[in-house]
Amino acid sequence: MKPKKWIQKGLQFITTMFILSILVFYMGRLAPGDPLRAYYGDGLQRMSTEKQEQARNRLGLEEPIYHQYMIWIEKAIEGDFGKSFKYKEDVTEVISDVYMNTLILGGTGFILTFGFALLLGIYCIFHENGLADRVLCKIGTVTSSIPPFWISLLLIFVFSVSLRILPSSGAYKIGQKTNLFSRAQHLILPLSVLILSHLWYFAYIVRNKLSEEIRQEYVRISKSKGLSKRKIVYGHCIRNIMPTYVSMMAISISHILGGTYVIETVFSYPGLGLLSFESAKYHDYNMLMVLTLITGAVVVISNMLAQGINKKLDPRLRDDRGEITWF
Amino acid sequence: MVLKAEQFQIIGAECKKHPNNCVSHAKHCSKQKKDMPYKSMIVLGILLISCLMAEIIMTHDPKFMDLANTNIAPNKEFYFGTDAMGRDLFSMIWYGGRISLFIGIFATLISTSIGVIYGTISAFACRKLDDFLMRFTEIILSIPSILLILFLQGIIGQATPISIAIVIGITRWIPIAKIVRSEVKQLKNMDYVLASKIAGGSFFHILKKHLLPNFMPSIMFMVVTDIGTAIGIESTLSFLGLGLPLDVISWGSMLSLAKEAVLSNHWWVMAIPGMFLVITLICMTHIGHHIQNINNKRCSHL
Numbered sequence: 001m002k003p004k005k006w007i008q009k010g011l012q013f014i015t016t017m018f019i020l021s022i023l024v025f026y027m028g029r030l031a032p033g034d035p036l037r038a039y040y041g042d043g044l045q046r047m048s049t050e051k052q053e054q055a056r057n058r059l060g061l062e063e064p065i066y067h068q069y070m071i072w073i074e075k076a077i078e079g080d081f082g083k084s085f086k087y088k089e090d091v092t093e094v095i096s097d098v099y100m101n102t103l104i105l106g107g108t109g110f111i112l113t114f115g116f117a118l119l120l121g122i123y124c125i126f127h128e129n130g131l132a133d134r135v136l137c138k139i140g141t142v143t144s145s146i147p148p149f150w151i152s153l154l155l156i157f158v159f160s161v162s163l164r165i166l167p168s169s170g171a172y173k174i175g176q177k178t179n180l181f182s183r184a185q186h187l188i189l190p191l192s193v194l195i196l197s198h199l200w201y202f203a204y205i206v207r208n209k210l211s212e213e214i215r216q217e218y219v220r221i222s223k224s225k226g227l228s229k230r231k232i233v234y235g236h237c238i239r240n241i242m243p244t245y246v247s248m249m250a251i252s253i254s255h256i257l258g259g260t261y262v263i264e265t266v267f268s269y270p271g272l273g274l275l276s277f278e279s280a281k282y283h284d285y286n287m288l289m290v291l292t293l294i295t296g297a298v299v300v301i302s303n304m305l306a307q308g309i310n311k312k313l314d315p316r317l318r319d320d321r322g323e324i325t326w327f
Numbered sequence: 328m329v330l331k332a333e334q335f336q337i338i339g340a341e342c343k344k345h346p347n348n349c350v351s352h353a354k355h356c357s358k359q360k361k362d363m364p365y366k367s368m369i370v371l372g373i374l375l376i377s378c379l380m381a382e383i384i385m386t387h388d389p390k391f392m393d394l395a396n397t398n399i400a401p402n403k404e405f406y407f408g409t410d411a412m413g414r415d416l417f418s419m420i421w422y423g424g425r426i427s428l429f430i431g432i433f434a435t436l437i438s439t440s441i442g443v444i445y446g447t448i449s450a451f452a453c454r455k456l457d458d459f460l461m462r463f464t465e466i467i468l469s470i471p472s473i474l475l476i477l478f479l480q481g482i483i484g485q486a487t488p489i490s491i492a493i494v495i496g497i498t499r500w501i502p503i504a505k506i507v508r509s510e511v512k513q514l515k516n517m518d519y520v521l522a523s524k525i526a527g528g529s530f531f532h533i534l535k536k537h538l539l540p541n542f543m544p545s546i547m548f549m550v551v552t553d554i555g556t557a558i559g560i561e562s563t564l565s566f567l568g569l570g571l572p573l574d575v576i577s578w579g580s581m582l583s584l585a586k587e588a589v590l591s592n593h594w595w596v597m598a599i600p601g602m603f604l605v606i607t608l609i610c611m612t613h614i615g616h617h618i619q620n621i622n623n624k625r626c627s628h629l
Contacts, residue, residue: 016462016465016466016469019466020466020469020470023466024470027479137616141609141612141613141616142605142609144612145555145559145605145608145609145611145612146605146608146609147559147562147563147604147605147608148563149562149563149566149567149582150562150582150597150601150604150605153585153586153589153597153601154597154598154601156586156589156590157589157594157597161589161590161592168590204616208619251468254468254469254470254471254472255471257471258471258472258473258474261471261473261474262473262563262567265567266586276474277477277567277569280474280477281477281569292470292474295469295470295471295474296466296469296470299468299469300465300469303465303469
């Protein structure tokens with residue numbers, strides 16, 4: 001890419017983040033609920049009205065919203081994202097404690113889901129409308145329609161309550177942060193839920209895309225030329241659906257992150273998801289801002305990466321605006 | 328001279344008209360078309376009717392907290408057992424099903440209307456406005472929808488079935504809008520749209536008479552699966568304690584006691600509402616997939 005393009009992309013990124021931060025800031029501030037409650041917890045009831053006023057002034061909650069935003073963004077540019085009302089620590093510090101956990105869960109889940117989805121989709125298309133395809137379609141429909149939280153409950157019931165072989169919450173045993181075995185043990189259940197609930201959705205899209213692809217004329221020609229099934233699918237069809245698959249991977253990052261967040265909450269797995277639920281529940285503005293911005297940045301960057309990769313994969317997109325569509 | 332259908336002749340080999348052209352695949356082609364999702368439709372129909380007739384089926388008052396009979400396993404008196412507050416699960420299922428199904432349908436109605444209108448406007452707009460509208464959807468998509476729902480629920484305040492349906496509806500229209508946009512972009516250059524415009528047809532007239540019937544098949548499967556998704560989201564929210572309060576009975580709010588119940592081995596509190604929820608969702612997905620497959624009936628060349 002030329003430097004001019006890089007600058008353009010960078011500007012695009014900054015504008016998006018800017019708009020996103022304004023949106024989240026306003027939405028958070030307009031929501032009812034008292035951030036003081038997050039700060040002082042139950043101690044709030046014992047405080048006099050006067051003291052509450054003072055606290056509000058000190059935290060800058062009394063000023064008009066746009067003014068609060070100006071102050072926030074000035075500090076944010078210097079790298080100070082404010083304090084979490086709930087944890088009374090710098091937001092960045094609270095997040096730096098747990099972000100690795102989410103990265104491990106979400107990242108592993110993401111790679112495994114998309115790897116398996118592609119393989120499963122290809123397998124189904126080789127046996128289109130055969131027994132294996134139909135059975136897989138049925139199983140897939142079932143697993144992908146069950147809400148993740150319910151699969152989690154089911155697995156907790158089977159493996160933690162009945163069989164007592166896997167832990168039901170946390171990311172590691174207390175005090176064993178570096179113990180890999182303990183971490184893996186705690187990762188199995190959330191990870192399987194994440195994969196189970198997303199796998200078929202993507203495998204089905206691959207299957208459908210491929211099933212459209214094998215109805216194209218070029219497949220008939222390759223077939224009459226004498227190419228084997230494998231050669232046609234791996235050599236031609238896959239290459240044609242890859243751009244769609246890559247942009248789908250980019251779009252679904254927010255989807256999978258959302259799923260990770262719910263799963264983290266069910267398993268009390270300390271990560272960004274648990275934090276965001278807590279901060280939305282207790283109106284911990286500073287925390288919520290940073291979490292949403294991180295999520296947004298990941299998604300926007302991955303969208304841009306996908307556009308770049310797609311242009312490499314599909315020459316037809318190079319001159320055009322590489323537009324990302326859902327299907 | 329009046330032309331009749333018989334006077335036309337099919338040129339080229341469309342396999343569904345000429346089964347002889349692809350003998351080996353003809354079986355699959357015809358099979359896919361006929362195979363209606365009867366099972367799912369019947370199951371959904373039974374569920375829907377039972378929920379509407381909840382008053383007749385119920386054996387106990389679903390809201391009555393019988394504190395003498397808490398956490399009772401399924402037996403002859405309480406067919407599905409009771410929860411931690413002593414409410415009869417069997418009665419709650421039918422009574423709560425109404426609210427769950429209502430939320431699903433109402434939310435989808437909202438998301439579909441927003442999606443269709445937004446998508447059409449975007450397709451008809453000039454390139455700059457179109458770009459802006461699409462960028463806007465990308466920004467919204469970059470927030471995980473569950474976070475967005477949380478925000479909006481906070482703004483609306485105390486959750487009621489209607490407020491939850493609205494919140495779910497206004498966070499789920501983007502995929503529909505995107506499909507509608509790309510469909511309308513192809514349709515809008517058709518002569519009949521132009522003719523209607525020249526004849527003075529308004530935006531909504533063209534949308535209703537000329538565009539909607541054309542792109543409806545391609546969004547129909549999303550609409551059906553969305554009903555299921557909306558029901559699922561409601562239950563997820565209620566389960567996390569952010570949706571309907573415990574005293575408004577829905578399948579979701581019945582599940583909000585599930586984690587504690589599971590950890591203390593009361594499996595039925597989790598399993599029974601969940602089974603109903605899951606069966607409904609599976610049927611919806613199944614019907615949705617079927618509608619999607621109708622559009623894809625040609626034969627494989629492989």
